[in-house]
Amino acid sequence: MASEAKSAVRRYRMYINGEFVESAGKKYFPVIDPSTEEIMAEVPEANEEDVNRAVAAARAAFDSGAWPQTTAQDRGRILFRLAERIRKEAAKLAEVESRNSGKPIVEAEYDIADAATCFEYYGGMATKVLGQVNPVPDNALSLSLREPIGVAAQIIPWNYPLLMAAWKLAPAIAAGCTCVLKPAEQTPLTALEFAGYLADAGLPPGVVNIITGFGETCGAPLVKHPDVNKVAFTGSASVGKAIMKAAADTVKRVTLELGGKSPNIFFADADFESAIDGALFGVFINQGEVCSAGSRILVEKSIYPKFVEAMSAKAKTIRLGPPLERETKMGPLVSKDQFDRVRSYQELGKKEAKLAAGGGRPASISRGYYVEPTIFYDVDNSARIAQEEIFGPVAAVIPFADEAEALRIANATPYGLAAAIWSRDIFKALRMVKALRAGIVWVNHMQPTYVEAPWGGYKQSGFGRELGPWGIEEYLETKQVHINLNEQPIGWY
Numbered sequence: 008m009a010s011e012a013k014s015a016v017r018r019y020r021m022y023i024n025g026e027f028v029e030s031a032g033k034k035y036f037p038v039i040d041p042s043t044e045e046i047m048a049e050v051p052e053a054n055e056e057d058v059n060r061a062v063a064a065a066r067a068a069f070d071s072g073a074w075p076q077t078t079a080q081d082r083g084r085i086l087f088r089l090a091e092r093i094r095k096e097a098a099k100l101a102e103v104e105s106r107n108s109g110k111p112i113v114e115a116e117y118d119i120a121d122a123a124t125c126f127e128y129y130g131g132m133a134t135k136v137l138g139q140v141n142p143v144p145d146n147a148l149s150l151s152l153r154e155p156i157g158v159a160a161q162i163i164p165w166n167y168p169l170l171m172a173a174w175k176l177a178p179a180i181a182a183g184c185t186c187v188l189k190p191a192e193q194t195p196l197t198a199l200e201f202a203g204y205l206a207d208a209g210l211p212p213g214v215v216n217i218i219t220g221f222g223e224t225c226g227a228p229l230v231k232h233p234d235v236n237k238v239a240f241t242g243s244a245s246v247g248k249a250i251m252k253a254a255a256d257t258v259k260r261v262t263l264e265l266g267g268k269s270p271n272i273f274f275a276d277a278d279f280e281s282a283i284d285g286a287l288f289g290v291f292i293n294q295g296e297v298c299s300a301g302s303r304i305l306v307e308k309s310i311y312p313k314f315v316e317a318m319s320a321k322a323k324t325i326r327l328g329p330p331l332e333r334e335t336k337m338g339p340l341v342s343k344d345q346f347d348r349v350r351s352y353q354e355l356g357k358k359e360a361k362l363a364a365g366g367g368r369p370a371s372i373s374r375g376y377y378v379e380p381t382i383f384y385d386v387d388n389s390a391r392i393a394q395e396e397i398f399g400p401v402a403a404v405i406p407f408a409d410e411a412e413a414l415r416i417a418n419a420t421p422y423g424l425a426a427a428i429w430s431r432d433i434f435k436a437l438r439m440v441k442a443l444r445a446g447i448v449w450v451n452h453m454q455p456t457y458v459e460a461p462w463g464g465y466k467q468s469g470f471g472r473e474l475g476p477w478g479i480e481e482y483l484e485t486k487q488v489h490i491n492l493n494e495q496p497i498g499w500y
């Protein structure tokens with residue numbers, strides 16, 4: 008059985024200049040199925056030489072060849088074909104995504120559909136990038152042109168693997184950039200499956216390159232590379248800061264999406280049943296491995312005891328299990344590292360606050376990186392479990408007395424990605440909307456995300472916006488063109 012499983016391990020290759028290739032060192036690393044802890048595939052381990060090859064391909068594709076001649080209409084058509092292909096392969100992609108990341112299959116199906124929608128959205132936007140005429144006070148025609156930035160290095164995390172690839176690649180292709188994408192080491196498989204669709208969709212070689220490897224040996228040389236014009240990164244704050252420093256040497260454009268410690272705020276006048284569901288959904292979806300997770304749950308004192316009790320009772324009924332089973336509501340965490348990290352926060356929480364639900368790994372499951380949905384209450388906002396991004400199913404419930412205190416606690420974090428408010432008082436909700444320092448604010452909901460609306464953070468949650476028209480802006484330069492209409496140019500000499 009063991010040898011049979013071993014022989015079933017698929018070896019993927021990575022995608023450079025329109026071809027599936029091995030790494031220069033011919034080395035591979037294993038990809039783990041987090042529900043079985045077994046190897047499910049192997050992918051090439053790219054090093055600096057591979058980075059150089061991929062960047063050279065992207066550079067050449069940007070500077071010459073077919074891509075600079077490809078019209079906006081044709082770039083749009085390529086994106087539509089990619090969307091169509093993703094929809095056609097959705098069942099297979101969702102299965103690979105679910106197995107590789109540990110997310111429930113039903114969630115993976117949503118993600119794959121969202122990835123296709125993202126390609127469709129930017130397929131439409133390719134032909135809507137407009138320049139403008141500037142009203143200068145001279146006999147001249149002043150224009151601003153929008154042009155692609157050039158070669159984009161795109162580094163993504165493991166929580167929404169194909170969807171994050173879509174958020175990066177689709178606007179870049181629409182803008183006319185070329186790309187080198189590095190998926191997270193834990194979850195490279197759907198990106199490599201997707202690589203197989205690019206040539207069929209009509210994308211010229213070198214426009215999109217997808218290389219697999221580790222942060223230090225593949226991500227770092229990619230970010231430093233002098234021929235890269237822009238770095239788009241989603242991941243941890245610590246790596247984001249390192250990337251910003253590395254990009255400074257050659258003044259690369261940078262966009263960062265660095266996660267958070269987002270408050271989910273419940274006033275006493277909120278609909279109670281929806282509030283409990285909203286609190287659970289906000290923090291436990293995708294095993295809590297969500298940059299916008301509502302991991303600080305602020306509850307008005309008059310409903311606080313009842314809220315903690317109801318939320319904990321319902322959390323204990325969440326069905327953990329194999330991600331491919333349709334009844335599963337929570338799968339394993341993505342990796343052993345993440346499991347250890349979240350387990351250590353569960354133990355820390357027991358010292359810092361009171362435990363209402365979970366707190367360990369589920370007793371009934373002996374294999375896989377599963378942890379229980381965990382709720383701590385009476386948490387002080389200055390506690391580490393209230394300040395540090397855990398990136399797992401661990402909630403910190405914090406009581407508050409009134410609107411002013413809710414706001415003070417909500418904003419008392421170095422992050423500012425998202426926030427949610429639950430109340431039936433529209434005036435109170437809108438006062439909070441205005442005063443919260445966060446890039447995304449939901450009212451009476453948490454987590455819905457749409458390709459039409461901007462996504463990104465305030466403060467140390469990063470800068471730049473993905474999705475919508477904002478997303479393509481980040482891949483465009485602005486060129487001023489001045490056309491003199493006088494017979495004689497104006498001059499002094």
Ligand code: NAP
Pocket residue numbers: 162163164165166189190191192193220221222223225226227228230241242243244246247249250264265266267297298348396397398
């Ligand atoms: P991470 O280290 O920030 O990884 C994100 C991406 O950056 C991966 O592709 C990673 O490659 C790459 N990377 C790592 N070091 C790099 C470097 N020096 N230069 C260029 N690229 C580099 O995140 P993680 O280790 O997967 O997770 C750690 C914590 O980060 C989580 O517990 C969570 O708190 C946070 N996180 C946040 C988000 C978010 O959406 N905001 C997403 C994921 C993680 P490798 O995968 O090969 O290391």
Ligand code: MG
Pocket residue numbers: 222
């Ligand atoms: Mg890492």
